[in-house]
Amino acid sequence: MVVSGSGPAPVTGVGVGERAVTELLALSGRALPLLEKWAAGQPDSGVARALLMLAIGDGLGDDELKEQLVVAHRDATAAGERQASLVYGVFLHTHRQYRLTADHLMSHFARWPADELAGLMLGAFHTCEDPAYRAYGDALVEEQAASAGPANWPWTSWLAATRAEQGRAREAHRLAERALTLYPRSGVAAHALAHAEHELGTGPACVAFLDDWLAADPDAVQSRHLNWHAALQSIASGDFPEARRRADTALTHADVGMRAATNWRLLLAGQRPAGRGDLDHVRQLLAEPGGMAEIFHTFNLALALAVEAATEDLYALAHRAAADPRPAFRDVLVPVVRALAEVTAGRPRAAADLLTGLGDKAEQVGGVRVEREIIQDTLARALAEAGEGARAARLLHDRTTTRRHHTYEDLLLSRGTTVKAAGPAEPTPPRGR
Numbered sequence: 001m002v003v004s005g006s007g008p009a010p011v012t013g014v015g016v017g018e019r020a021v022t023e024l025l026a027l028s029g030r031a032l033p034l035l036e037k038w039a040a041g042q043p044d045s046g047v048a049r050a051l052l053m054l055a056i057g058d059g060l061g062d063d064e065l066k067e068q069l070v071v072a073h074r075d076a077t078a079a080g081e082r083q084a085s086l087v088y089g090v091f092l093h094t095h096r097q098y099r100l101t102a103d104h105l106m107s108h109f110a111r112w113p114a115d116e117l118a119g120l121m122l123g124a125f126h127t128c129e130d131p132a133y134r135a136y137g138d139a140l141v142e143e144q145a146a147s148a149g150p151a152n153w154p155w156t157s158w159l160a161a162t163r164a165e166q167g168r169a170r171e172a173h174r175l176a177e178r179a180l181t182l183y184p185r186s187g188v189a190a191h192a193l194a195h196a197e198h199e200l201g202t203g204p205a206c207v208a209f210l211d212d213w214l215a216a217d218p219d220a221v222q223s224r225h226l227n228w229h230a231a232l233q234s235i236a237s238g239d240f241p242e243a244r245r246r247a248d249t250a251l252t253h254a255d256v257g258m259r260a261a262t263n264w265r266l267l268l269a270g271q272r273p274a275g276r277g278d279l280d281h282v283r284q285l286l287a288e289p290g291g292m293a294e295i296f297h298t299f300n301l302a303l304a305l306a307v308e309a310a311t312e313d314l315y316a317l318a319h320r321a322a323a324d325p326r327p328a329f330r331d332v333l334v335p336v337v338r339a340l341a342e343v344t345a346g347r348p349r350a351a352a353d354l355l356t357g358l359g360d361k362a363e364q365v366g367g368v369r370v371e372r373e374i375i376q377d378t379l380a381r382a383l384a385e386a387g388e389g390a391r392a393a394r395l396l397h398d399r400t401t402t403r404r405h406h407t408y409e410d411l412l413l414s415r416g417t418t419v420k421a422a423g424p425a426e427p428t429p430p431r432g433r
Contacts, residue, residue, distance in 0.1 A: 027187030029219025046076025201403025
């Protein structure tokens with residue numbers, strides 16, 4: 001049963017620092033003003049300053065970020081070893097040194113088990129794009145959650161997220177519900193529940209939960225991302241107008257990856273996508289240094305090109321990725337991008353061959369299960385269009401037999417479903433596959 005959202009827990013009599021930490025752990029939209037108030041009221045608190053930088057660091061220049069965290073580390077060192085260690089972890093994380101962050105967290109948790117503030121940086125284990133680190137990070141979450149106990153909502157939430165990514169959907173669902181019972185505003189638990197319900201295909205029930213949960217805090221850190229999950233559930237249950245509406249109203253121009261992932265799914269199901277993307281913007285993002293910095297980001301930009309049927313751009317991106325010294329770019333991203341190009345060019349057999357040859361290596365494209373699933377979607381659609389419906393059905397068998405709503409999967413397996421060209425308003429003539 002889906003847990004209903006509710007308002008924030010009472011904070012009467014609780015200090016601003018404690019309130020700020022609670023809201024930050026919950027990924028609440030109320031966290032930032034509280035962090036700012038805490039840091040302003042206690043300028044010599046290294047932890048307060050560091051957590052503020054953790055929240056806003058992406059919007060600061062490197063020099064300003066470093067200057068603030070040097071001061072934070074100095075003040076934290078005066079307060080104690082744990083505080084200094086925590087701030088050093090924030091320094092590494094905000095400077096995108098994810099492997100070093102993960103190494104540091106291993107040592108930090110060995111000394112201070114179940115430190116909730118250090119848990120805010122657990123994403124480093126997956127972001128460093130190393131399977132060994134991901135596995136260690138998962139084991140670390142299990143160990144720390146056991147140390148914290150089942151009554152600790154932040155660690156129960158993180159364990160739920162870990163189980164969801166491991167494909168243990170029902171266990172993730174139970175853990176997320178437990179965390180939400182303990183603290184209904186846990187953003188990590190709400191997100192983990194959305195992942196679990198995606199795997200279970202709960203459709204409108206998940207949409208209702210997410211809308212209810214978001215209504216209590218429309219500015220929650222994950223607001224747009226949870227709306228994206230709701231759009232996927234609408235696609236799963238065949239409510240394509242609602243998926244388009246949500247993509248157009250809840251996702252911004254900057255949400256290139258989520259918009260592309262929504263629209264490519266709609267196109268694969270033969271449906272008109274949400275509002276047209278900005279091809280020049282995607283090209284600009286790819287041309288910038290960050291365009292090829294991380295494989296998953298580049299993959300999302302490739303999806304955006306595919307939505308716009310930018311076949312030549314996709315071939316050019318594949319050529320560029322083939323020259324990249326990183327193995328994952330050469331061995332994984334290249335065949336995925338080439339397959340997208342083949343789909344947009346109307347050559348499903350070639351696309352199917354490329355993606356079939358990729359096998360389990362598709363996991364190296366990064367992101368999480370819900371996001372990587374679109375590669376399997378593309379393969380299933382290509383197989384169906386190439387006349388290999390039985391292979392496509394076997395590929396999606398687990399999904400069509402375990403998901404309560406799977407209209408989307410049924411359409412992926414329907415040969416002859418046309419992929420329609422992107423457009424902002426009225427349906428346009430079919431584009432060949």
